[in-house]
Amino acid sequence: MNALKKAYRVFSTAEKYFLFVIFFFATVMVVVNVLGRKLFGFSFNWLEELNRYILVVCTFIGSAIATSDRLHPRMDMVVGMLKGKAKLVLELIAAVVLTIFLAVMTYYAFGQLGKMLKISAMTATLHVPVYVFFAFIPIGFCGMTLRSLIHTILMVADFRSSGKADAVVMMCAAGGVLMYTPTSLLVISQQLFTGLDSTTLLAVPFFIVAGTIASRGKTSESLVKCMNVIFGRLPGGPVIATIATCAFFAAISGSSMATVVAVGSLMIPALKEQGYPEDMSVGAVCSGGSLGILIPPSAPMVMFCVAMGTSVGKQFMAGFVPGILLALAWCVYVFVRCSTKKLGSRVKYSAREAVKIFVQGIPALMFPLIVLGSIYTGWATPTEAAAISTVYGLLIEKFVYHTLKLKDMVGYFYRGIVQSASLLLIIGTATALSYLITVKQIPALVVEVISGMVSSQFMLVLVVMIILFIAGCFMDTIALIVILAPILVPLLNMYNVDLIHFGIMAILASQIGYISPPFGTNLFVTMQVSGKSFGFVAKSIVPYIIILIAMTLFICFVPQISLFLPGLMK
Numbered sequence: 174m175n176a177l178k179k180a181y182r183v184f185s186t187a188e189k190y191f192l193f194v195i196f197f198f199a200t201v202m203v204v205v206n207v208l209g210r211k212l213f214g215f216s217f218n219w220l221e222e223l224n225r226y227i228l229v230v231c232t233f234i235g236s237a238i239a240t241s242d243r244l245h246p247r248m249d250m251v252v253g254m255l256k257g258k259a260k261l262v263l264e265l266i267a268a269v270v271l272t273i274f275l276a277v278m279t280y281y282a283f284g285q286l287g288k289m290l291k292i293s294a295m296t297a298t299l300h301v302p303v304y305v306f307f308a309f310i311p312i313g314f315c316g317m318t319l320r321s322l323i324h325t326i327l328m329v330a331d332f333r334s335s336g337k338a339d340a341v342v343m344m345c346a347a348g349g350v351l352m353y354t355p356t357s358l359l360v361i362s363q364q365l366f367t368g369l370d371s372t373t374l375l376a377v378p379f380f381i382v383a384g385t386i387a388s389r390g391k392t393s394e395s396l397v398k399c400m401n402v403i404f405g406r407l408p409g410g411p412v413i414a415t416i417a418t419c420a421f422f423a424a425i426s427g428s429s430m431a432t433v434v435a436v437g438s439l440m441i442p443a444l445k446e447q448g449y450p451e452d453m454s455v456g457a458v459c460s461g462g463s464l465g466i467l468i469p470p471s472a473p474m475v476m477f478c479v480a481m482g483t484s485v486g487k488q489f490m491a492g493f494v495p496g497i498l499l500a501l502a503w504c505v506y507v508f509v510r511c512s513t514k515k516l517g518s519r520v521k522y523s524a525r526e527a528v529k530i531f532v533q534g535i536p537a538l539m540f541p542l543i544v545l546g547s548i549y550t551g552w553a554t555p556t557e558a559a560a561i562s563t564v565y566g567l568l569i570e571k572f573v574y575h576t577l578k579l580k581d582m583v584g585y586f587y588r589g590i591v592q593s594a595s596l597l598l599i600i601g602t603a604t605a606l607s608y609l610i611t612v613k614q615i616p617a618l619v620v621e622v623i624s625g626m627v628s629s630q631f632m633l634v635l636v637v638m639i640i641l642f643i644a645g646c647f648m649d650t651i652a653l654i655v656i657l658a659p660i661l662v663p664l665l666n667m668y669n670v671d672l673i674h675f676g677i678m679a680i681l682a683s684q685i686g687y688i689s690p691p692f693g694t695n696l697f698v699t700m701q702v703s704g705k706s707f708g709f710v711a712k713s714i715v716p717y718i719i720i721l722i723a724m725t726l727f728i729c730f731v732p733q734i735s736l737f738l739p740g741l742m743k
Contacts, residue, residue, distance in 0.1 A: 185238075192234055193586045199227045200379065203560035207553050219298040221372055226296070226306040229369045231378065232601065233313025235594025240275075241320040242591065261328075268325040275318040282311035282362040310362050361605045368604025369597060372556055373479050377472045377597060379559030382589030384426025386566035388435035389585065391574035392537045396421050397439050399534040402527045405520030409511030411447055412457050413504045414520075415440045419461030420500045423468040424541035425562070429687055430698050433462030437702035449517035451705070452713035453507065459699040459710060460503060460717035463684045467677075468496035470544060470559065472593075476600060477679065480658040483672045485555040486548055487739040491673050492680065494734050499724050506720055536569040549742075623664060630668040634678065634729065637661065641682035642689075677735040681725040688714050688721070 202220055210216040289304040296303055387393060400414035400421070407413060415436060422432045437458040444454035466473045469489035478485045511517060522530065544562045547553040553561060571577040627633045665675055687695045690711040699710050728734050 188234060188238060189587050190583065192231055192590050193583045195227055196231055196378065196382075196586055196590055199224050199375075200382075200560050200563050203379075203557055204564045207547075207557050207561065211552060222296055222298045224375055225370050225372055226299075228371070228375050228378070228597070229306055229366060230309045231590050232369055232594045232597045233309045234316070235591045236598045237313050237316025237320060238591050239595040239598075240317040241324070265325070265328055268321065268328060272318065272321040272325050275314060275321055278361060279311060279314040279318050281359050282314050285359045285362045286311050288359075307362075307366055310365055314362075360608065361602070364605035364608050365601040368601040371479060372554075373475060373485060374597060374600065376470070376475045376485070376556040376559040378590055378593035379556065379563050380426065380470055380472045380475075381428060381431075381593045382586055383559065383562040383566045384428045384431040384435075385585045385589045385592075386563070386570060386577075387422070387425045387537075387540065388431050389581070390566070390570040390576045392425065392540065392566065392570065393418075393422060393435040394439060395530075395534040395537040395574070397436065398530045399538060401520045402522055402530050405522070407508060407519070409449075409453075409507040409517065410519050411440075411444055411517065412449055412453055412507045412511070415444065415454065415457045416461040416500055416503050416507070419458070420464050420468055420496065421538075421541065423462075423465035423496075424470065424545070425566075426465060428472060429462050429465040429695055432465040433458055433695055433698045434702060436461065437699060441703050444517070447518045447520070449511075451703075452709070453510070453516070455699060455703050455705060455710055456713035456715075456717050457503070457507065458702070459695050459714050460688055460721065461500070462695050462698070463687045463721075464496055464500060466683055466687070467492050467499065467680050469493065470541075470548075470555065470562075471680070472596070473683065474676070474680065475555065476596070477676055479600065481662060481672055481676065483676060484739075487673050487742055488676050489545070489548065489555065490738040490742060491677050491735040493738055495677055495681070495724075495728050498728070498734070499721065502720050502724050503717060506716060536573045540565065540569075624667065627668075630670060633664060633668050634670060634675070637664075637675075638678060638682050638729070641679055642685050671732065671736060673739055674732045674735050678725070678729050681721075681728065685718065685721055685725065688718060690714075 202217070203224065206216050206220050286304060286308055289307055294303045295301065296306075396418050397414065400417045401411060404410045404414040404417060418436050418440070419432050422435055423429075426432055426435070441451075441454050441458055445451060465471065469492045471489070471492065474488050474492065475485055477483075478488050540562065543565055544558045547558045547561055548555055567577060567582065623633070627636065662672070665672060687693050690696065690707075696707065696710050696714070699705075700707055703710065705713075
């Protein structure tokens with residue numbers, strides 16, 4: 174047994190360093206390619222294709238690791254309502270079903286690999302057989318199967334709940350539908366490969382890794398201090414600074430949960446010491462963290478654009494004004510409440526202290542400016558800008574804040590890749606389901622039915638928003654959009670709904686879902702950071718949700734709020 178454990182540790186370490194090496198290489202080469210193209214007039218024509226395949230490799234190796242670490246998105250609504258043996262039994266059933274499904278997928282993925290070996294198709298620029306990269310799909314499925322099997326056996330042996338429902342929802346949904354149709358299960362592995370073969374999607378792990386670096390280093394702390402200098406003297410200034418920091422950090426990480434962890438761990442204890450009501454500070458962190466999916470750059474926005482076929486640059490630009498207005502509305506609420514009730518203390522710095530803080534914070538403040546500036550000046554694509562953000566984060570943490578060590582860097586990349594792999598797997602499996610939906614001409618049928626029920630653009634948008642809001646309380650709304658994209662796009666085009674504006678509306682609906690009881694993701698993350706009960710966090714978020722809903726309606730009915738800046742782009 175000890176020998177097996179040792180072998181597993183060695184294998185896991187090898188996986189960790191393998192992922193780090195290939196993704197670090199991809200990151201550095203993208204930045205070198207940008208600099209070479211802009212400064213010296215040369216570029217590596219083969220790099221884009223190589224990076225697309227690296228994304229496939231990282232997704233499936235990372236997904237296998239995520240299966241072991243229980244990091245895949247889950248539908249645990251039913252499980253969460255159960256207790257004792259009933260909960261355990263349901264978890265065991267889910268684990269067994271998942272293991273069987275993954276085993277079936279492993280078999281068919283190897284079958285598809287066998288077909289590709291006979292064809293020996295070559296990549297366009299690398300001139301390498303495609304099966305070399307495709308092979309990581311059956312390898313990844315095999316890793317997921319073995320890890321899921323081990324987890325199931327341990328649950329049976331210990332007869333103890335894991336506390337999580339083990340089901341990769343999108344994969345099971347796609348696989349379940351395909352399993353009971355004449356369409357071969359070979360389609361899933363092929364569509365997974367096709368769905369992930371995207372340069373745009375490479376921005377997702379880049380941004381997540383950059384956010385991991387910023388949250389675990391000194392960047393987040395520097396941002397907090399700078400915002401306190403700006404807003405600390407106002408009534409409710411430290412709370413306003415918290416929301417402003419969330420907005421700024423959102424432009425670095427593009428992640429809602431990362432923002433809550435990074436800012437909340439610093440500000441919730443500090444605000445308590447300054448005499449602010451805990452409900453106000455907890456609500457500010459929970460709601461402010463949700464800005465990570467609205468203020469660009471945003472990983473969910475990237476996935477939305479891939480699904481809907483819209484411009485990432487224009488979608489990013491569309492999120493600016495709504496994000497700032499929403500953050501401002503929350504800040505006004507805090508200001509009014511603290512002014513009228515004389516709540517909390519204010520943070521004051523001398524001129525010398527303020528200058529010192531800002532000088533130290535300049536690298537952190539430049540983070541989003543460099544990323545977004547490179548996009549909108551034409552220097553870099555969103556994917557290249559995401560790689561630049563990763564390299565910039567490494568440089569400032571190493572040479573400015575002196576917090577970065579080699580082992581830390583490996584860990585940052587590893588955690589970021591595994592976290593993004595679980596999200597990208599949803600994209601890939603949703604692509605398989607979308608393929609089947611399209612083949613069966615379901616979009617045409619749905620369009621025909623809904624067009625007979627919905628009489629106006631307003632009614633269509635209202636119905637879709639309600640669906641997204643409700644679904645957002647129970648599952649990842651972006652995943653839902655990816656699945657519904659083949660249906661939504663024809664409907665939205667039929668009623669002349671601008672897809673960029675709809676993207677902002679969908680993201681706002683996602684925000685509501687992220688912070689709404691009973692299953693909003695940010696609620697549970699805030700619970701962990703603050704140490705408060707679910708009931709306390711849910712109650713604390715109520716005024717922020719009311720403001721969010723009001724702002725969502727305002728932005729929905731005034732499209733120019735989100736379309737003004739994209740309209741200035743060529």
